[in-house]
Amino acid sequence: MTDQPSRTVATSQSLPLPTPKSSDPARLAADIVDRLTYRIGKDATVATQDDWLTAVILVLRDRVVAKWMESTRETYRREGKRVYYLSLEFLIGRLMRDAMTNLGLVDEMQEALGELGVDLDLIRQLEPDAALGNGGLGRLAACFMESMASVDVPAYGYGIRYQNGMFRQQIQDGWQVELPETWLEHGNPWEFGRRESAYEIGFGGSVAVDDADKCTWTPAETFTAEAFDTPIVGWQGKRVNTLRLWRAEPVDPILLGKFNAGDHIGALRESNKAEALSRVLYPADETEAGQELRLRQEYFFSSASLQDIIRRHLSQFDRITSLPDKAAIQLNDTHPAVGVAELMRLLMDVHGLDFDMAWDITKRTIAYTNHTLLPEALESWPVPLFERLLPRHMQIVYQINARVLKEARATGTFDDAQISAMSLIDEAGGRRVRMGNLAFAGSHSINGVSGLHTELMKQTVFHDLHQLYPLRINNKTNGVTPRRWLMQVNPALYDMAREAAGTDIMSDLDAMQALDTLADDGAAQERFAAIKRANKERLAALTQERIGVSLSPDMMFDIQIKRIHEYKRQLLNIVETVALYDQIRSHPERDWVPRAKLFAGKAAASYHNAKLIIKLIGDVAKVVNSDPATRDLLKVGFLPNYNVSLAEVMVPAADLSEQISTAGMEASGTGNMKFALNGALTIGTLDGANVEMREHIGAENIVIFGLTADEVAQKRANGYDPAEVIAASPELEQALHAIETGVFSPDEPDRYRDLIGGLRSSDWFMVAADFDAYANAQREVDAIWRHPARWQAMAIRNAARMGYFSSDRTIRQYAREIWNVLP
Known part of the structure; x- marks a missing residue:
């Protein structure tokens, strides 16, 4: 639900919550016709099946909102710790039946629509699948979000609001053909735009250091991350958590000077670059341009999410140093690993902490789930690309790397090959930033997702880091929502x-x-x-x-x-x-x-x-x-x-x-x-x-x-x-x-x-x-x-x-x- 700024937290607790909406079938039917009339602008006699679908979703959403607000206020009231789940994918599927089931409204909605001559099963099939994921990683994130609400864990999911997702697959003459997935073509009635929750995200530029060693990053280009919230309903409506997705917007939607000079295409350059950030899931990264877009996406959503987490924390609590006590950040696979360097940047450059304190807070706040032993899926980025796009973060990666390698040398138990394997920089061939190693170094917990996988992590991809930090790796076998x-x-x-x-x-x-x-x-x-x-x-x-x-x-x-x-x-x-x-x-x-x-x-x-x-x-x-x-x-x-x-x-x-x-x-x-x-x-x-x-x-x-x-x-x-x-x-x-x-x-x-x-x-x-x-x-x-x-x-x-x-x-x-x- 909408976050409550610090100046309103105390008073908001005394304000009455919205009156929960009735689940009586007659009331549901009346509300559906009301939404059809006043929100969609259609007479029931000419409404299409898609119109009925939207009206039903809006009525269900109304029944979710009161519990959503109640869940948010309760977390503020208890000053509770929140979980923040950062994932490049959330394969949530259709939400209408999910919400109806968890709210216990299936029979009532069936009866209400029956009175209106509408087939619930028919309109349910019209709801598009949200194109926010590809496979098991995204579906796991969706199951976890639903389960966190069901077992009463206050949580936010953070990801990207992809306009076209992965792709829509067609088979033509036996061959896969990739087409744009247009799931947002008619809007998304489940989501709430949050223009007040918007953050600037920078790329490129330069870093200046003053006499007190304070670093100031001046990006060459800046975009805005705009939030869209979707409520995630737990079983029996016990809790409603938030899936917050980011859409990229240009700071200047049109370069008016170029437009007036006749360069109508060039005038939209910034808009096109911003749109690309939240257009597609997993752009092909065989080309340099594809790699750059992929890294931009990962930093874009990680930075927006971390800025939002810190803003929420400071709206309720006085000290940034209490962040690990009130926020648990889970990196779902290696895609958000750049968040380790970004949290360090925010703590040092924005909030004035020294490296040691920022590093302690970062490690105690962040945890990392590894989902694969495949080297290509652990991700690594060419140092020149990383440094050009994120110059301040490259400095921080080198600082973190120095800390890790010095700790390893100090033990006196590792040879040069092992030190090299632990390094955040792969020196073999072209120099690359190892994002898996960065996530491992910056987390207090690294978990595998099955017993065998966890043991293989210790033996293979993180063997040497595990020897240096033997208490960090643990197992959490996956599950699915029943x-x-x-x-x-x-x-x-x-x-x-x-x-x-x-x-x-x-x-x-x-x-x-x-x-x-x-x-x-x-x-x-x-x-x-x-x-x-x-x-x-x-x-x-x-x-x-x-x-x-x-x-x-x-x-x-x-x-x-x-x-x-x-x-x-x-x-x-x-x-x-x-x-x-x-x-x-x-x-x-x-x-x-x-x-x-x-x-x-x-x-x-x-x-x-x-x-x-x-x-x-x-x-x-x-x-x-x-x-x-x-x-x-x-x-x-x-x-x-x-x-x-x-x-x-x-x-x-x-x-x-x-x-x-x-x-x-x-x-x-x-x-x-x-x-x-x-x-x-x-x-x-x-x-x-x-x-x-x-x-x-x-x-x-x-x-x-x-x-x-x-x-x-x-x-x-x-x-x-x-x-x-x-x-x-x-x-x-x-x-x-x-x-x-x-x-x-x-x-x-x-x-x-x-x-x-x-x-x-x-x-x-x-x-x-x-x-x-x-x-x-x-x-x-x-x-x-x-x-x-x-x-x-x-x-x-x-x-x-x-x-x-x-x-x-x-x-x-x-x-x-x-x-x-x-x-």
Whole structure:
């Protein structure tokens, strides 16, 4: 809610809160017509479905506002500590159903709209997905925001209000095509513009030092960050927190002198540069211009957020030195790492603290979540670029680096190579600023997101920094919000679990364990199977509508939905699909299990091999789906433009969840949790949170295959030769030969030669190495499927035992062990 300046805090506590709006269906209906008339300017007799959608959102928003204000005032009254979650992504999805569910207004709104002759389910589908993220990182941030509100943790989320987000994916002739995502085309009725919360953000320029060593940065160009707030409603409306997103605006929207001189395009230069800052998520960074825009974006939102945090702190508390006691700043991955240097700049240059005090405050305030072991995702920026854009921050990075390296030298236990690995500046090749090391050095807590990932952090990317600061790394295994990922997407299964538990399982997902006692009950299995079938019928209808592929709900729905990346191994999946296709045709006499192999996900615009894998999936689908010999036994489909709303249909329909990343490369995963919570069996490697899922679900209820993380590392270190493995596997050799010789690409026979050649020559992601184990695991899955009672019992146990993987549990651990914020 709008922050209360210090001069009004005391008086505002005595002012009455707004009267909560009625939830009576008749009152809701009247309010909807009122908003339609006076806010949208439409007569109900000519209103479009989009008009009704906007009116309903505005009525729901009104019911949120009073609780939003109450939550804000209560935090001020208690002088409580707040959590600030900085993330470049927030994949929040559609909010209308989320708000209705958490406020307990679904039935009342259904009745109110029924009186008006409006179909709630129909208009709900019209709400656009907010294009504020891409994959698991953004969806985790959204789950965390909802859980923080649900468990009563005062919090702000901070990010960028992307006008076009990542991109809207179309598949044209099998190839991914990137189009602008226009989710804001008709405005966003959920958000509140906060023009009073605006901050100047500078780039470039020079730094002057006076006789007292005080530094003054004079930027060469300045933009304004303008705030837009969206309320995030917790379960049962317990608390409403704020998602604050920044839009970049020029200081001078038009250079009037240039315009009057006839340079009409040049006159808009500053507006265009500002617009680029909040236009797109993850601009391609292969070019220097792309790298510069990416760094500008990261600094833009980090600086605006930190200025806002300090302004809020000083509006209520007298001393900047108490910031760590009242603010917990969590960096969600490495993107906001520049915030470490920015907080130091603000504390020293704006608030007059010396380096030692500013460094102490920074470390005690900031914590860092690492989400990947991939070096490219840890981010590093060329020193010349960093210094040109952020000259004062480059000085601060050097100061921090000197402090860290001197501490390491003083121990007398590190050699030169280890010192070099700890450095914030990578001296190998072109000098680069290591943002992961900066985030580590400037945080009191560095957490991984699964047990395996946390241990690998200690052994690999942060090995030497961990030796220097052995108490900083800790684990916080990810979770998902059960409100969206069970109650909303699978209401029939939720009802079944709630009836078994006899309690509010949305407040305590551990109560789902009550389903465990029903796993072998015939009637419960029949009910569960009917629920799954209805979900599959819905997905089959959507698949027919979007890509023209007809699926029978009697088939096993085998689904892999996630960002397209070689380490996630969609390639392993589709190569095994080709092998299965060959086997079905060669041995029609065998009892084959009918399968629908479904994929969805976006490839980064500049990631050639990922886009080629999407094309391969489409090419295989064309051949397989048109072959009469396999038509009833195997179908392949790629659903375009994967987003939260598509996941909400695919997740509850899945029989089998593909979690087959190269071991040691997936930090956690949250899709694995969503699928299992909805009663899908997992086929996966011992990677990420799969390890802990196996512990909670039981090894007998999950299908694990392939190399472990240690075995992958050993193979790479020992010079593994994939050609020998391929030669020893006739099924794999036949499948690879068919792909690379153009069987699935007769229009361009050499299309996949280099892709498959990479498997034959290096196989960094262990596709060939794990192929036979994966194929055998799939035949194990077939064997379980042939015994429906066994399958249903395992699926029910998967759902029943997922209580640990609620994001409520994760957030309580963050609150207790990192943020020191007690709900």
